[in-house]
Amino acid sequence: MQFPEDIVVVGHGTHDQIAAAVRNLGAVKALAAPTVMSDYFEGMPPEEQAEWAQAMERLLQLPDVANPRYITLLDSGVGLNHPLIRSFLDPADRHAAHLGWGLDDTRGHGTQLAGLSLFGDLLPVIQSNIPVQVRHRLESAKIIPDAGQNPHHLLGAVVLNAVNAVEGSAERGRTFSMASTTDEDTPHDGAPTSWSSEIDQLTAGVSGNQHRQRLFVISAGNTNQNRFQGADYLSICDDPDHEIESPAQAWNPICVGAYTEKVRLPAGLPGTAVAPMGDLAPSSRTASWSKHWPIKPDVVMEGGNWVQDHLPPPLNHPALALLTTDHQYPLRSLTTTADTSAATALAAKTITELWEDYPHLWPETIRAIFVSSARWTQQMKAHLPANPSKGEFARLFQRYGYGVPDPVRAKRSAANALSLIVQDTITPYRPSASAGAEPVHNQMKFFQLPWPREVLRQLGATEVTLRVALSTFIEPNPSEAARGSKFRYASHNLRFKLNRANENLAQFEARINKLADDADAEAVADNDGWIFGRNRRDVGSLHIDELRCPASDLARRNLLAVHPVAGWWKSKSVQNVDQKAARFGLVVELDAGDVEADLYAEVATAIANLNVAEVGV
Template structure:
């Protein structure tokens, strides 16, 4: 066995400087020119018509004793292809609230977007906006008087909001006719009295509302079964509506089971198990329950660790999927461990949280709350454990296209420690393509099949599937061929290829998910030869069953993460996620499948950005995630930064701190090696707090509580110029950005593709001499709702992050680890 060393953790080595972003002022709004007189007259007339119509509706409802609201919902619309100044539509002091912002394609020109915003205006406050229109009408732009010209010019039309103004899902999913369907109802505000007021209104309208609710910053989400007419009545009756969405249905994927006598295999493996009885790391599998009577699961899954969100369901697995997940989360693919005879050490335990009923299907419910409750039940039972969540339950479709949902936001809330300040690693599957007719267009079909809810969660480690399985040993499969070649994307795997670039890269990684077989007549189907092996849920009848797709991949990711956490018990969950990504690589076959080389055999950053949206950062390498070799070095810094600050007496915030990491570097060794190729990799991992709800993704309304970015000094760039390049606050008054190269061209992926979501990773391949002087990394904040929504009182919070930096040389005789360990006074561990 080769020499291995533990990763090096740098403790409190970062330096803190005051930070100001170099990009002052932000992007300019694109506002149309207007004829002030005619435009102001149009807006005044529309405003008067809105309130006249609102009075008529209120009088009509009052006459028949229908509930009424104390205020009006107004929809503001921008001009096609131009911005709408949504920031100025809200006046919190007057109770005027911006509820949602969305865009549609212009009917006259589908290439242009129209921005619409829904605003609630309390009764008696309508004069606030009318005053702005009048001031715009009476004053030319410029001068000392406020003319509100920018806001008014940005508004094309005003109207009373209608049901479609609040429906933030595919319009085809709106309830039709008298059919009642389950809908998510998003309320503005989180006070108990707001929820109670809404429940009373819903009861008066005969709308069935579930008891569960989810709360996010400025939003409460409930589930109600409603017709289209009832939703429209809700808008007329309640002053608290922010948006509606169709509730998700879940899909559970189970393979056909085979009845084989495999008891001898189980007994042999059981005799080789070395389970740590004092394990402090647990994988909590949220699924259909688990049958821990299986001889392989009994040592790792105690009765006390089997839970159900609804106690009446029982904790046993009646369907089989949860037990299959547990087997892989405990041991990996059993096909591999059954083929050797050496002892198998297991340093983590399992927990099972049943989140799906034993018979039939759940009524649509707030799956975010069910997921949180499943994790909390396990935590109450064993609060001292370092817990990793694992879930392969997803929606049936990818209609969110990367947009946050109540389910994905609940996972972001749980993982960020919003309620209890406890961060958690949570692993989710990306969702599966399961239809034979869609496989026929592989791999093009994968590009159009979106990662399913809640896989768009920013903080979750979302796992897609690739495959190495291509051997068809079944004699009945003569002349069949595997659809995917070894190392390629699994036909099951969904992607974020068609998502807007502002949404996170998903999946984050890919792991073995199996393959499908293509028959001579064109029929495509699943087969056990191309699947993974796991524990069956009916051990008295059969010991093993097959599992595949992104369920199997997610369970393997949990198995790997648990081993990393057991190796580094004090490491943060942000670090474990970072190590999984830091160790990942794209197989050659995967790059050949999706990258398009130019005439020189090179790939562009946009090519790698595309690959990232299909396969994430690739396949993680457990050995690299666990330890370094002498010719490889991984440095890890876990730190806290305060992104924002607020001056006394001011309501707005600004950026506060930047961290400078001066890394211990094997400089002399690198200089000696000169032209030797070296790979440098940087990964920045952190968990954001969610601010869901479509109140816009520009200006001050952001989903993420904060964002961080990293920068690396260039070859020959001085420390002073590097800091000034990143940090405007480090420059003298009037001093411009230093005329130094940023080195952006050296990165494999580039900032345009990597700087989304809450984990950013990139690779630079150069010579040892080039990299020898590049040991300065700056970590600095970008905008988030902590800064923009100061009234929520979280602007002064500190943010955690993990920074991982790796150096790798292909020459195993080169020792770059020991010189760094000596600098830091770390004893060099040797395992032979």
């Protein structure tokens, strides 16, 4: 709206983004919170809701690419008639795990997540009155029956049937999104269950009618709201009774927990928001384990908040939830939803948009880029002491994983920050030369990083940050004998190493060979200044760590190795082990912070000469 001396606009963004806009524009007179919240739309009469939905439908811009990516919702089905969904979901793209099930959504959960998967939180979108571009489409694979529930010991088979039904219809790029978990396998303390093992098989491409790697996004599961009786909510979320539900502890998928930025209550509503801004959502489950099994959740996304009045337990309130589509259209067009289900739908949307920009990347690599883009909020980091040790990061990983993903960081390299991406395969093991002995390590890969050495040397003692993410999909072995060992559950395990200053290739190779078969030696000898350390880094099938050091030191550390350690492929019973190759995605991020330094230009000229060496272990 334009006035003689002012222009009034509605803006949507994080606190940091809005603060940056204020600084950069230099002409902002005032900021005010919007008066319209999600509860305003949820409380509308049906005819008004329908008018808003239909008005937004006229602004939709459909995917204009020949082969758009799809989000495949493994849920309760999706309603076809909603004006904000029908353009993105063909009738032929609705499936069910069992032929006798209907395809409609009678529970409402799947249609709610469909709206979030397409548009995110509808609250800012539906008010904007500007064209809404969505580049991806939807598929529905129903895994939740209209009445009753699946026996928990058959859940893996139900998901397998649903995946086969979807993939039997068309060849497409898909992000599988599943916000369905069970507490009947709890406690598992991070160990595999039949359902999580089947998800690992599907993701690795060794299960299903089509043998292909798949990208799965799974919710962490929700807490029991009735347990909150006035106690500190984080202590309830951290209780082992509220550990992440199966199958979200699986190694290969992305597990999504919930945090919240929603803390403002409508005027006149008594009580306060339970979670402070930027912290864990009260509904989000956490990991009960701190080492050995994979870090879960991987990331957290917006999952809404609760209201605490003078009477426990706290209550959900639509003002602190996300606005989305209702399955009862035209009786109801809009509703609210929250918790880790909503967070999972938002993650699927963000991941799919990232994949649309880089369609030729593998699922393993997309997972690495997405999770590695995450950072903890200031509120999350406030739970750390002033100078945290490696062990004191454990609580943050258990609650938030690697933090909140940043789509901008995931997609772009700036002048003072850059990302290098490698996709490669490795054959980790080969038969032993000794008759009857188990296989031995076979390969490691060395990457000569095209560092901007001159720029780094000029920066001297200025601190720079190196972040490395290594992602591979393991084939699971959930036999009882393997359940207690990460080395026997996973087909293969990979690690990354960075050379030390003044350590040449031969010395670097010799050090890795010495450490590869000796976990105890690695524990005492391979810190090298990494912030998270091996207890956090060397678990699961996604390994991320961060190194901060003077720029001049990093200029001399330009060799990165990927090498195998033990896995169940490395056993006497595995045949043709030298024909078993593993794919991996490697993402290396270099960031000079606020320092004016053109890291990108020098690297861009050196990329063509990137030297990749394959070395026997």
